[in-house]
Amino acid sequence: MTVAAERATARSVEHLLGRQDAQGWWKGDLATNVTMDAEDLLLRQFLGILDADTTGAAALFIRGEQRPDGTWATFHGGPGELSATIEAYVALRLAGDDPGEPHMARAARWVREQGGIARSRVFTRLWLALFGWWKWDDLPELPPELIFLPSWVPLNIYDFGCWARQTIVPLTIVSAKRPVRPAPFPLDELHTDPANPGPATALAPLVSWEGVFQRIDKALHAYRGIAPRRLRRLAVQTAARWIIERQENDGCFGGIQPPAVYSVIALHLLGYDLDHPVMRAGLDSLDRFTVWREDGARMVEACQSPVWDTCLATIALADAGLSPDHPALVKAADWMLGEQIVRPGDWAVRRPGLVPGGWAFEFHNDNYPDIDDTAEVVLALRRVAHPDPERVEAAVRRGARWSVGMQSRNGAWGAFDADNTSPFPNRLPFCDFGEVVDPPSADVTAHVVEMLAYEGKAHHPAARRGVAWLLSQQEPSGAWFGRWGVNYIYGTGAVVPALTAAGLPVSHPAVRRAVAWLTSVQNKDGGWGEDLRSYRDPAWIGRGDSTASQTAWALLALLAAGERESEAVAQGVAWLAATQREDGSWDEPYFTGTGFPWDFSINYHLYRQVFPLTALGRYLHGEPRALAARAAGRKAG
Secondary structure (H helix, E strand, O other): OHHHHHHHHHHHHHHHHOOOOOOOOOOOOEEOOOHHHHHHHHHHHHHOOOOHHHHHHHHHHHHHOOOOOOOOEOOOOOOEOHHHHHHHHHHHHHOOOOOOOHHHHHHHHHHHHOOOHHHOOHHHHHHHHOOOOOOHHHOOOOOHHHHHOOOOOOOOHHHOOHHHHHHHHHHHHHHHHOOOOOOOOOOHHHOOOOOOOOOOOOOOOOOOHHHHHHHHHHHHHHHHHHOOHHHHHHHHHHHHHHHHHOEOOOOOEOOEHHHHHHHHHHHHHOOOOOOOHHHHHHHHHHHOOEEEOOOOOEEEOOEOOHHHHHHHHHHHHHHOOOOOOOHHHHHHHHHHHHOOOOOOOHHHHOOOOOOOOOEOOOOOOOOOOEHHHHHHHHHHHOOOOOOOHHHHHHHHHHHHHHHHHOOOOOOOOOOOOOOEOOOOHHHOOOOOOOOOOEOOOHHHHHHHHHHHHHOOOOOOHHHHHHHHHHHHOOOOOOOOOOOOEOOHHHHHHHHHHHHHHOOOOOOOHHHHHHHHHHHHOOOOOOOOOOOHHHHOOHHHOOOOOOOHHHHHHHHHHHHHOOOOOOHHHHHHHHHHHHHOOOOOOOOOOOOOEEEEOOOEEEEEOOHHHHHHHHHHHHHHHOOOHHHHHHHHHHHHO
């Protein structure tokens, strides 16, 4: 088995080194679903800049993602999804596909069987309202005066997770303006009753939270008619200033596509023409989210992940035995050091006295560094023998200090904010597009605990509180929930290495329960896999076709638990070696990344490379020696 692992590791190292950019970073494609592509076309139609080449290339991609039953799913192998199918269908209509064509007729028929447009999510109906295909009066109200609520008032914008906050603020302007562009064609075929395409949701009882918020929405609709004009005008202006102040140097907004799209629409409605520097930069940033494929198809990424991919690739190569002073690792470290964020962002609303020092996920997102990237970047930098160790030391100390300062009151860590746990935002009628708050998660907390342990801070109060929280969150099965990866395999694969790095013995009951669970869900072929449906259906927990990334996560946990000589590890390593391609890569069509559990899934195309290599490296070489020695030295000191 060792020979096969060594051969697979060598090929994987060569493959990954060949993918490094000349500047030092790595970035794999980030695939989500066709709503990104459909909404990009709708945006261009709304702005009057839709061209034939863009439309044709996007349509080619969208058609290629359609399932045989006429629907579109939001992840590989998943079920048809109503809103995605509606948006993809409308995009193909924009591209000239006739409703009578078989693929279109199948989609329309399925949409009607599911209840039609009236049953789609709010965001889909909002896009349709921009063209008069849906009534603004039949959408939840989102008043721009929301921008004035102080941070201590429930439902202020900082009660929302950063991704939702960046989306909602521009949408308050859109909601206030209620624009309608002439529809290029009718969509009667997507309604169950074209003559009466009204909302399909009845009022819930007043004794329920849903009923309360539905009635609040009715009150906000009434307020719209009596809102003081000067107050509304000031609110719109304040929201616009908030948006512009958060535009990044490269023109994007938050480094992700949805806020950028809605920000461009909002500013355009306020009179910003397309040649205005803010608008031009915003549109250019959206173009950079485009991936052109060899067949001429055009895919739009929801965001880009260079910092995340680079730190994970650095860890993988170092753990695989690449020399710490290898030029590729030094170049990667240089690039990561240059990406550290040393100015405050929105996180400072809850932590005003904290010195900045985190890293973001994307190329440019200085307003929203995240704790997960920061922890992994620190772990990556510590694996590199950089020629300027003092520079690394200063960056790491600043990053670690910022991470500790972002700990939530319960001892755990969220991704972007501290204590972003309000129970109210998810209850709003408008917020049906996925998770809109950023509570602490086991995977992020584990990465911070692991980082602190290797910084010699395993006994720091912050680390001990993190360990206690992780132990309290273990499922009866022995697994941990995965917030940002699919799902319990990801959570468990993150937590076990963190617990053992923090000093828990491999004989600890929590570690043994995790080992027992992982062994029990191993597939017969030796790999591990978990379908995204595990977020909705417990029957899918730990179940799914084997994938390279999920097999690697399971192996990382088992290796950290002292199971190197076990049959489960031998079979997992054998599966990785046997499924590797000749070029050193692995295939993985399945989505193993998570944006919002179930609602928004991600296929990180580099996951299938970096995690297997990390697992193989640790199988061959054990715990990262440089980190282990450092942690031991710090404890001794």
